[in-house]
Structures are given as C-alpha cells and as structure tokens.
Amino acid sequence: MNMNEQYKIAIVSASSRKSIAVALSLKKVLGSYVIGVFTKKNHPFIYSRMFNKKIILERNADPRTWILNLLYTCKNEEVDLVFPLDFRDFLIISRYKSLFVNNNIKVATPNYEDIIKASNKALLKKEFEDIVYIPNFETVTTLNDLPKIKKILRLPLVVKGLGDTSKPTYHVRYSTVIKEARERIPCLIQEFYPGVGRGYFTISFNGTPLLEFTHQRIVEYEPIGGASLSAKGLIKDPLLYDVGRKIVKKLKWTGPLMIEFKWNTETGEYALIELNPKFWGSIDLPIKLGFHFPAVTALLFLGREKEAYELSRKFKITYNTHTWIIDGLRYLMKDPLTWVKMLRRTLGNPLLSDLTPVDPGRIVMQVQTALRKMPYERRTWLKYLEYSNRSVKHLLQETKESIRRNKLLIFDLDGTLVKLKIPWNEVKKHLIAKTYIKPWETISSALIRLWCTNKELFNTISKEIEEFEKIALKNLHKLVNSSTIKLLSHIKETYKIKICIATKQSKNIALQIVKNIGMDDLVDYVVGRDSMEPLKIEMFKTCLKLCSNDNKKGAVVFDDNFIAVIEALRYGLYPIRIHKNNYERFKALRIGIPSFTSVNIALNALFYRRF
Numbered sequence: 001m002n003m004n005e006q007y008k009i010a011i012v013s014a015s016s017r018k019s020i021a022v023a024l025s026l027k028k029v030l031g032s033y034v035i036g037v038f039t040k041k042n043h044p045f046i047y048s049r050m051f052n053k054k055i056i057l058e059r060n061a062d063p064r065t066w067i068l069n070l071l072y073t074c075k076n077e078e079v080d081l082v083f084p085l086d087f088r089d090f091l092i093i094s095r096y097k098s099l100f101v102n103n104n105i106k107v108a109t110p111n112y113e114d115i116i117k118a119s120n121k122a123l124l125k126k127e128f129e130d131i132v133y134i135p136n137f138e139t140v141t142t143l144n145d146l147p148k149i150k151k152i153l154r155l156p157l158v159v160k161g162l163g164d165t166s167k168p169t170y171h172v173r174y175s176t177v178i179k180e181a182r183e184r185i186p187c188l189i190q191e192f193y194p195g196v197g198r199g200y201f202t203i204s205f206n207g208t209p210l211l212e213f214t215h216q217r218i219v220e221y222e223p224i225g226g227a228s229l230s231a232k233g234l235i236k237d238p239l240l241y242d243v244g245r246k247i248v249k250k251l252k253w254t255g256p257l258m259i260e261f262k263w264n265t266e267t268g269e270y271a272l273i274e275l276n277p278k279f280w281g282s283i284d285l286p287i288k289l290g291f292h293f294p295a296v297t298a299l300l301f302l303g304r305e306k307e308a309y310e311l312s313r314k315f316k317i318t319y320n321t322h323t324w325i326i327d328g329l330r331y332l333m334k335d336p337l338t339w340v341k342m343l344r345r346t347l348g349n350p351l352l353s354d355l356t357p358v359d360p361g362r363i364v365m366q367v368q369t370a371l372r373k374m375p376y377e378r379r380t381w382l383k384y385l386e387y388s389n390r391s392v393k394h395l396l397q398e399t400k401e402s403i404r405r406n407k408l409l410i411f412d413l414d415g416t417l418v419k420l421k422i423p424w425n426e427v428k429k430h431l432i433a434k435t436y437i438k439p440w441e442t443i444s445s446a447l448i449r450l451w452c453t454n455k456e457l458f459n460t461i462s463k464e465i466e467e468f469e470k471i472a473l474k475n476l477h478k479l480v481n482s483s484t485i486k487l488l489s490h491i492k493e494t495y496k497i498k499i500c501i502a503t504k505q506s507k508n509i510a511l512q513i514v515k516n517i518g519m520d521d522l523v524d525y526v527v528g529r530d531s532m533e534p535l536k537i538e539m540f541k542t543c544l545k546l547c548s549n550d551n552k553k554g555a556v557v558f559d560d561n562f563i564a565v566i567e568a569l570r571y572g573l574y575p576i577r578i579h580k581n582n583y584e585r586f587k588a589l590r591i592g593i594p595s596f597t598s599v600n601i602a603l604n605a606l607f608y609r610r611f
Helices: 019-030 063-076 087-095 097-101 112-119 121-128 174-184 238-251 284-288 293-301 305-312 327-333 336-348 360-372 374-402 424-433 443-453 455-473 482-495 507-516 536-546 562-571 582-591 599-607
Strands: 008-012 033-038 053-056 081-084 137-140 157-160 169-171 187-191 196-205 208-222 225-233 255-263 270-276 320-323 408-411 498-502 525-527 556-559 574-578
Touching (some): 008 019, 019 284, 019 293, 063 097, 081 087, 081 293, 087 097, 087 112, 112 270, 121 238, 121 270, 157 174, 169 174, 174 187, 196 238, 196 293, 196 305, 208 238, 208 284, 208 293, 208 305, 208 327, 208 582, 225 336, 238 255, 255 293, 284 293, 293 305, 320 336, 327 374, 336 582, 374 574, 374 582, 374 599, 408 536, 424 443, 443 455, 455 507, 482 498, 482 599, 498 536, 507 525, 536 562, 556 599, 562 582, 574 599
Parallel strands (some): 008 033, 008 081, 408 498, 498 525, 556 574
Antiparallel strands (some): 137 187, 157 169, 157 187, 196 208, 196 255, 208 225, 225 320, 255 270
C-alpha cells in the first residue's frame, strides 16, 4: 500500500515476543520508520533488524515517571504514534493517553475504562452469558466467600487472579482450593473447562470488526494451557466468528481484542475463558499469512479510518501453522519429544517460525538466552510435577479405598485397550462429501447433534462409520497383552468386580474387539455409540445402571480422552487417563488426575502399589 507520508511509530515494549512481527507489518505494509522502545537491557530483540532505531527506557517504580520519560523520548524522536503491545503497556499508556495527545502524539490503545472492563474476569458472566457458555465461577474478595464454594462449584477447579496476569492453579480437592484462595484473595475460582484452545482476534471500530482472524493452539507454554508455541489458523468455524462478533458488538469495541475460548471437540460447544484487550502472543501467525493487524491498527488510530477499512479488505484468506521453536526450547526440560515434533514442523517451513533467517543476530542471542534459562525451566518443571503428583497420589488412594465398596471398572476401547487404525480424515471427507456433516464439525460433535435432531441420519452415519471400523478390525493393534488379561481376571475374581465397556464404536464392533483381545469372558456389559446418546458421560451412567451400581462413587473409568475423564470426575467417578503421549498425559496430571501409558501399569498402581 503506497503511503504519502512515512510515519514514525514507537513500539512499546519492543522486549515483547510480538514486537518482531508487529515491526515487520508496520514496515512492510505502511513503510513506517519503527522505533523499538525496550524496557530491558541486553534483550535478544535489541539485535533484530526489524527496528530502524532502538531505545532503552527501563521501567521506573513510579508509573507516571516512566510515562513522562516515554513522552519526552517520543517528542524528541518526533514520533507520530505510540504502539503498545503487552497488557501492562496498554493499561498504563491508555491511562495517560491525554498527555501524548496534547503533544500531538497519537496512541494506539482503547480507552482506559474499556480496557479495565474487558480484562475484569469477574464481569464476564454478567456481560456475555446470553451470547456464549461461561464456566461457573465465584469471585472471592473476603474469607466469607469461601465456605459456599463446595456447594456451587464442581471439581476440578481453577484458582486465578482477576486481572490479565491470572497465574492459574488447578485442583481436584476442595481443601487445596480453599488453601490457595486464602493466599490469593481477591481471586476467582472457576470450574475447569476441558477442550482445545481457540482464539478470535480482531481490530474493530465502534463494535464493527475491520479485520478478523481465528486460530487453534497445538502446543502451549504448559500442556494444560498458556501462550501458543505452535498454532494453526485460520479456523473456518462460523460459530466461532459469530460469538466473537457478538461480543465485539456488545462491547462497542475500538482497537485490538483477543477473545479466548475452549472448544469442546466432543460437542462442538464453545466456552468463553477470557478477553485480552491487547495484541496477542501468536500474532506472528496471522501476519505471516497476510493478515496485517498492526498496519490496520496504526491507520485506525492515526485517524485514517477509511484507509484502515480499505486495507483490511485486501487481505486474502489463507491457512497454515506457525511454530515458536526458539521460545519452545523450554520443552527440552519438560518433554523433549514435543520439542522434536515442533522442530520437524519448523524445518518444513522455517519462514513460519521464529527461526526466520532474515534476522540472524536476534536468533543467536535469543537461543543463547533460552539455553541460559534451562536450569530455571528445569526447576520450574520439577516443582510443577511435584505439586501435581501430590494430588494424583491422593486421588489414587481414594480410588483404591472406594473400589472395594463399589466394584465396577469402566473401560474405553480405542486408545485404551486397543488401537483401531481408522483413517479418520478419510472418514470425515467421506461424510462431508455426502453432506451428512459440516466441514467445521468433528465427527463426534456431528453424531451428538444428529442424535438429538435426526435419529435416522444418525443411524445412517453410524453404519457408514462401521464399514471403516470393520476394515480396521483386520489390523487391530492390541494395547493389552496376555499378562494384562490375566491380571484383570485375577482382580475381577479377587475383588468380585464387574467390568463394563463404554465406547464410541458401534456395539457390534465393540463386541468383536472384546472377543479378539480375549476379554469376552471378563466383560459384563458393552455400551456403544448406537446403544444410546453418544456422549461419554451418558455411557458411563448407563454402565452404572446396567451393573446395578446405585452409588456412583467408587466406579473407576479408564479412558484416553481428556474430556471424558474430566466429565467422569465431575460426575463423582474416579478417572484414570491412558495415553502414550507425554504432552497429553501431563494435561491430566496437572489437574491431579492419574495418567499412565498403559492399562497394565494403571491396574498395578491401583491394586498393588502402596502410596
């Protein structure tokens, strides 16, 4: 886009992870002269080529003093626009926006009052529960708020701060929730919502989006959540756009906004987690795909609304994955295999990573800094595991004690007892081609939708899927061996336990699998997707009824699906997650749910190991 004037834009703070991509966008699209204002000395990004000039302006303990220093610097450099990045910068600069405006310097932030409102998690339910599901929560401001937590919120629970830096902790016991909340008042206690992290991003003007983008997280700072280390976009789900637009409209928002959701892959439902009234950590992804949010934002706050709108119409819809491989070095101290997978993705297209070859100085310094931090990352990770293991041991002990009272084991099949090599991508393409399901749905969510709205079509799809399952039976991979079967037989006989299968395979296929792995004499009941509503929690309830288990506490669920084990815990069952992928196992462990690589190891831990 040709500009008649070269603007001087100061990025604050250039120490932010997003600053490189933002500077690239401002220079490439607008031809701007970009000044990087750093708040830290010797930051790796100081060595980046993306900034025309770098200035170090360390933060002062007094925010107003720092703002005055920033104002003086911007006046001295004849800056046209101050472009803040992180929440702290957005908040403080917007608060003193008038100082800059009075000196003919524009500021690219929403109004201070709007930022405060949007970032207050306690206001979410009141403002947006008519638009999207919001997990139940309670705001704790005094000790008197704590006794009612057990009555109104279901485990597992998350304790987090009220502002932008929430620092969440996860709990499967009310006692640890209360203890944590006492130390963090004021805070927010929220029911944990399992699902995949998805985001809706926009730069809007008076509640109307000028530019939009959506993404899905693949790898996060921690397996349980955090900023993206690998993400894909854009996500073409109309529901995600619809909910995002309604929130923006209700806020009458002007400026950048990130809306964080959790997407339930089983039901297709979205849950609103939080609003981030600032630029987002994964902004590299949309910029490298041609969605230049910073350029549109700059034009908007420079008073060139028409050009901002025209520019936003020029970007084409594209799709790809971005990986922050250097930032992701932290995984070498946690789960090296996850980092190796990220590396393979990076080597496939280095331009879609933070390993961009045009910025060698920054890369070298960033790698050196990351390596120096390895001991810290290791200590943090060990502390993470130690905290989680305490909760896991407690839950395992409870499980062991209760199973003698209520003798029922519930097993999933695919991913738990066997591995069905079903080409699910091919199955989905087949169902889409026949217009049975929508492209943005998962097969699971489509089946649940049709069970409620069109039983005939549900049965048709179930039969179509069964044909793929029959083919997969020929190459069935067992995840349990003869020693596991003998162990399970011994447990069943010794403890007089009943065994039920709850699976999303058809009942006919499930019965064949049970026979093929030698468990037909051990299994008392089989519940498949065509037995009843294809929701796992409903299958668990059916197993309880079939086994005449009126008291649900004590039934143990073995499943590879994270959503299924959370639902089981919330219903009062004892879940154990079975998964070979460490990244996935750490999700359950972080919550406090036992997770093992095999059923054999899980059974030994449950019945024969002392805690």
